[in-house]
Amino acid sequence: MTTTPPSAEAREDTLRVHVPLRERAYDILIGRGLLDAAGARIAPLGARRAAIVSDETVAPLYADRLIAGLAERGIGSATILVPPGEASKSYESLARVCDAVLAARVERGDLVVALGGGVIGDLAGFAAAIVRRGMRFVQIPTTLLAQVDSSVGGKTGINSRHGKNLVGAFHQPSLVLADTSLLDTLPPRELKAGYAEVVKYGLIDDAPFFDWCEANWFGILSGGPERDFAVARSCEAKAAVVARDEREDGDRALLNLGHTFAHALERAVGYDAGRLVHGEAVAIGMALAFRFSEKLDFCSRQDAHRVEDHLTEAGLPTRLQDVPGGCGSADWLLDAMGQDKKVKDGALTFILARGIGQSFIAKGVPADKVKKFLVGELYA
Amino acid sequence: MTTTPPSAEAREDTLRVHVPLRERAYDILIGRGLLDAAGARIAPLGARRAAIVSDETVAPLYADRLIAGLAERGIGSATILVPPGEASKSYESLARVCDAVLAARVERGDLVVALGGGVIGDLAGFAAAIVRRGMRFVQIPTTLLAQVDSSVGGKTGINSRHGKNLVGAFHQPSLVLADTSLLDTLPPRELKAGYAEVVKYGLIDDAPFFDWCEANWFGILSGGPERDFAVARSCEAKAAVVARDEREDGDRALLNLGHTFAHALERAVGYDAGRLVHGEAVAIGMALAFRFSEKLDFCSRQDAHRVEDHLTEAGLPTRLQDVPGGCGSADWLLDAMGQDKKVKDGALTFILARGIGQSFIAKGVPADKVKKFLVGELYA
Numbered sequence: 007m008t009t010t011p012p013s014a015e016a017r018e019d020t021l022r023v024h025v026p027l028r029e030r031a032y033d034i035l036i037g038r039g040l041l042d043a044a045g046a047r048i049a050p051l052g053a054r055r056a057a058i059v060s061d062e063t064v065a066p067l068y069a070d071r072l073i074a075g076l077a078e079r080g081i082g083s084a085t086i087l088v089p090p091g092e093a094s095k096s097y098e099s100l101a102r103v104c105d106a107v108l109a110a111r112v113e114r115g116d117l118v119v120a121l122g123g124g125v126i127g128d129l130a131g132f133a134a135a136i137v138r139r140g141m142r143f144v145q146i147p148t149t150l151l152a153q154v155d156s157s158v159g160g161k162t163g164i165n166s167r168h169g170k171n172l173v174g175a176f177h178q179p180s181l182v183l184a185d186t187s188l189l190d191t192l193p194p195r196e197l198k199a200g201y202a203e204v205v206k207y208g209l210i211d212d213a214p215f216f217d218w219c220e221a222n223w224f225g226i227l228s229g230g231p232e233r234d235f236a237v238a239r240s241c242e243a244k245a246a247v248v249a250r251d252e253r254e255d256g257d258r259a260l261l262n263l264g265h266t267f268a269h270a271l272e273r274a275v276g277y278d279a280g281r282l283v284h285g286e287a288v289a290i291g292m293a294l295a296f297r298f299s300e301k302l303d304f305c306s307r308q309d310a311h312r313v314e315d316h317l318t319e320a321g322l323p324t325r326l327q328d329v330p331g332g333c334g335s336a337d338w339l340l341d342a343m344g345q346d347k348k349v350k351d352g353a354l355t356f357i358l359a360r361g362i363g364q365s366f367i368a369k370g371v372p373a374d375k376v377k378k379f380l381v382g383e384l385y386a
Numbered sequence: 387m388t389t390t391p392p393s394a395e396a397r398e399d400t401l402r403v404h405v406p407l408r409e410r411a412y413d414i415l416i417g418r419g420l421l422d423a424a425g426a427r428i429a430p431l432g433a434r435r436a437a438i439v440s441d442e443t444v445a446p447l448y449a450d451r452l453i454a455g456l457a458e459r460g461i462g463s464a465t466i467l468v469p470p471g472e473a474s475k476s477y478e479s480l481a482r483v484c485d486a487v488l489a490a491r492v493e494r495g496d497l498v499v500a501l502g503g504g505v506i507g508d509l510a511g512f513a514a515a516i517v518r519r520g521m522r523f524v525q526i527p528t529t530l531l532a533q534v535d536s537s538v539g540g541k542t543g544i545n546s547r548h549g550k551n552l553v554g555a556f557h558q559p560s561l562v563l564a565d566t567s568l569l570d571t572l573p574p575r576e577l578k579a580g581y582a583e584v585v586k587y588g589l590i591d592d593a594p595f596f597d598w599c600e601a602n603w604f605g606i607l608s609g610g611p612e613r614d615f616a617v618a619r620s621c622e623a624k625a626a627v628v629a630r631d632e633r634e635d636g637d638r639a640l641l642n643l644g645h646t647f648a649h650a651l652e653r654a655v656g657y658d659a660g661r662l663v664h665g666e667a668v669a670i671g672m673a674l675a676f677r678f679s680e681k682l683d684f685c686s687r688q689d690a691h692r693v694e695d696h697l698t699e700a701g702l703p704t705r706l707q708d709v710p711g712g713c714g715s716a717d718w719l720l721d722a723m724g725q726d727k728k729v730k731d732g733a734l735t736f737i738l739a740r741g742i743g744q745s746f747i748a749k750g751v752p753a754d755k756v757k758k759f760l761v762g763e764l765y766a
Contacts, residue, residue, distance in 0.1 A: 101477035168488040
């Protein structure tokens with residue numbers, strides 16, 4: 007693939023992104039109508055049965071179509087439901103899902119299928135990683151965020167009372183089916199939040215893709231052919247990073263652009279999705295990362311403005327003041343960031359940028375510079 | 387190493403078995419006094435802190451010595467205790483241990499240390515596999531069974547209500563310290579049960595080691611230098627199999643010699659260790675596997691007798707009649723075996739033998755032959 011937008015004909019086609027992880031390599035298929043074709047796509051994996059994990063919001067919309075598609079190809083299934091929302095990423099839900107997968111009489115060669123957003127992907131993927139010490143799983147992500155983020159990388163897990171995603175496994179799916187037509191019914195706020203992660207891939211290392219996003223964002227959100235291309239390009243970008251650094255020892259940290267700020271903001275609102283969802287926090291975090299890069303003389307004012315303007319145009323927040331109910335003091339935010347990424351001798355690690363598409367890992371950023379920047383932002 | 391018994395001088399030395407799993411390679415050190423030297427042995431791993439997982443029986447005996455040894459080398463520690471026994475291999479214990487590891491403020495570069503028998507190794511190893519998506523861990527096995535079996539292979543896990551070890555991970559330790567002096571205080575019954583797994587390695591593919599066991603079993607049980615050698619030889623034998631087949635797709639099944647029968651017997655007594663511990667079930671299972679091999683004309687009567695005689699001499703059970711309280715009918719046992727290893731079209735997979743040291747994977751053993759054999763055994 008290149009960053010050239012697809013032609014009209016391409017709309018009929020399914021896009022394919024290969025994630026090259028040697029014996030754990032797999033494909034992500036992107037297109038409209040993949041849910042109904044799931045049986046045909048999954049059959050080559052050779053499974054006899056599938057344990058479908060979904061939530062009580064998504065399952066009524068899509069589970070029947072998936073079950074029918076699998077049955078057409080002779081694949082039996084059992085459906086396992088958990089309540090929607092982050093609270094399902096718990097030890098208790100994990101135990102329930104693992105026991106239900108075992109009760110579903112799926113064998114080691116069979117499949118776990120995750121049908122839902124990021125929570126379902128993380129939970130079902132983790133269950134697949136540990137039931138019988140590892141079963142194959144297929145992801146059918148139903149949100150834009152899950153399609154462009156969770157479907158690549160193999161990170162699965164649950165939350166502990168000590169923090170988010172602190173217990174989990176690296177477990178790669180065998181196949182990802184990103185049916186972009188499922189996003190047509192997604193609430194606009196969730197769609198825009200997912201779009202923040204699309205923009206992120208341009209900002210990290212692909213300036214032409216950011217240009218393309220500026221020109222095509224409306225098509226992505228409204229379900230034009232641009233959407234399929236944007237999902238594919240995002241998966242491809244993430245796959246390239248993950249292939250270089252599967253276990254997150256180096257380069258993969260670039261994917262955290264905006265996330266050190268974002269995690270502190272999510273903590274500030276007590277992970278209340280009513281006030282701030284993850285993608286909105288990332289949008290603010292990316293705008294902050296570029297303005298901070300500007301303050302530290304890494305990045306031009308022009309590029310920092312362009313980032314902010316585009317996120318605003320797409321309906322995303324970009325300022326600390328945009329957090330409903332406020333986000334705490336500079337000291338509080340700094341402390342929250344310190345918990346996320348280790349503060350070593352008063353210094354933090356950030357993803358900063360020399361410009362759009364030119365991000366880098368900045369180690370040893372002095373805490374007092376971060377604080378000064380945050381004070382300036384809070385009273386801007 | 388060779389199967390030559392160690393000389394008197396070697397007693398002063400620590401034996402070393404290297405487990406060659408590429409980037410997951412590690413060493414098993416075997417000898418008397420390794421617990422007190424744990425700080426010096428663990429220090430090269432470069433950890434700052436260790437979360438020690440142990441049980442309420444083992445910790446009062448050994449935890450202080452381990453903590454002191456680590457402190458000598460500047461490694462801080464926190465101790466996490468669970469009740470002794472198989473019941474601790476539960477979702478609830480796993481959640482408690484994971485949260486306690488996180489509360490102990492160990493970072494990704496730090497360690498989980500498993501101090502105890504097989505239950506602690508399985509539980510702590512699984513927690514290490516999933517906390518922060520994988521932490522390094524060190525095993526200090528305190529039973530003979532754990533030293534010769536659980537310390538090699540990387541299988542970790544817990545039980546589900548659907549069966550034993552059905553939820554877990556493959557996670558290799560960074561180091562194993564098998565202090566053979568810790569076995570001096572082990573109840574004789576547990577020591578003998580562990581010895582069954584030592585004998586197993588001879589029976590699988592090393593007839594000279596079985597000969598050596600026949601001549602030296604008393605030294606192994608009584609704590610002579612033969613014990614260190616037997617532990618090292620067993621670890622080496624298992625390491626060779628695991629290195630060929632880390633994820634248990636082929637050859638590794640040979641390690642299940644005696645285990646298909648054993649698991650059915652453990653099920654028959656409701657996993658009541660008062661009636662039958664795992665090693666005792668394995669002893670009966672191995673004797674059955676050889677007698678069954680004899681019945682099927684794979685193995686000589688002489689070799690089947692030798693196996694039975696040696697196990698009996700070492701104080702281990704070898705007959706279905708040896709199970710206190712009985713073990714159910716042939717049909718019941720056959721059904722229990724079917725749940726353990728899949729029955730395909732009325733046929734089972736067994737590990738059988740053409741003689742001592744000549745075991746092989748026998749697929750497609752007809753269920754009616756197994757039943758006939760079991761009936762004969764029950765009424766022998």
